[in-house]
Amino acid sequence: MLLNSRGLSLILSGCIAAIVLGSLMLLPDIPNYAYWLVFFISFGTGYILINIVLEFLFFKELRSIYNMFEQIRANDLSQLEPNKKYGHSSIIQIHEEIYAYAHGKQSEIEELKQLAKFRRQFLADVSHELKTPIFAAQGFVHTLLDGAIDDKKNRMKFLKRAAKNLDGLDMLVQDLLTVSHMEAGDITMHLEPVNLCEMIFEIFDQMENNAQKTDITLKMNHERDEIIKVKADEQRIYQVLVNLITNAIKYSDEGGVVEVSVVDLGERQQVIVKDTGIGIPPEHLNRIFERFYRVDKSRARAIGGTGLGLSIVKHIVEAHDSDIHVKSTPGEGSEFSFELDKYIAQ
């Protein structure tokens, strides 16, 4: 074990003492006890100093690098520590390199674990969401096959329910495709001039029937023939507005008001969709944009909806370099807003 700090200190201090002694021998008239004294003093101080230097600057660092390797090998990266700034500079550098490398690997591993967890969760959610309409449609079709087809009074009702569930399934698959394309970054936005007033009134016309069923009034803070041009992907922003307005109608009680406003902010236009509906409790507010997240699962399913609407809205709005914001008070209503760049003709 000569190559530990003590062994090396013994050898080196022995050499120093021998050199000092050798030099002393060249001088005349030195008494014998002086040789011993010089030998012990040079050997002793040499040993202590060399040992301190080796132990603190060298072996301690090497040991900590070794420990680091042990932790990396044992996959226990959580306790790695950055260098504490003493020791030889090249050793500090090695220490820092290893630390940076291991730290980078640790973040990579964490990210992969997180992704794997998301993937598992997503798969479980998708299977669960698909199962509901498939089982329902399957049930109605089998009931018909088992004889209900001859029941003139009920067969139409069963067929309609099967068809409704299959329509829901179709909607879910389409939304799933949109989400997966967006998350894979496959969808590029085609920015073009879009007239928001025209688009919003077109959506109102399309939703009129639905809104009337529950006596909900649709309002807009501009006239139908006004022109407010923004730079946006027409189809995608249409999808955003349809999702937000549909939600506003769906989650409102009878007699409510859904108001869409476009507010001039200078360089951008702010679009606000406000309702007087059931509202969203604060603890759910930052989760409603997650895939399949619903505040009241049974109510949301009963009214229909894939649970993917708001996550699609968020993706599209963010692809327009904007953010979607929500304010809501349970029992009073909700307000969703985002901004779009104004279109300025060249």
Ligand SMILES: Nc1ncnc2c1ncn2[C@@H]1O[C@H](COP(=O)(O)OP(=O)(O)O)[C@@H](O)[C@H]1O
């Ligand atoms: N305007 C709103 N008022 C109240 N709750 C809302 C509103 N918009 C969305 N939510 C809540 O957010 C959830 C997620 O919305 P979304 O992603 O569009 O899914 P879906 O409408 O298919 O349930 C809804 O289930 C509902 O609980």
Ligand SMILES: [Mg+2]
């Ligand atoms: Mg929705």
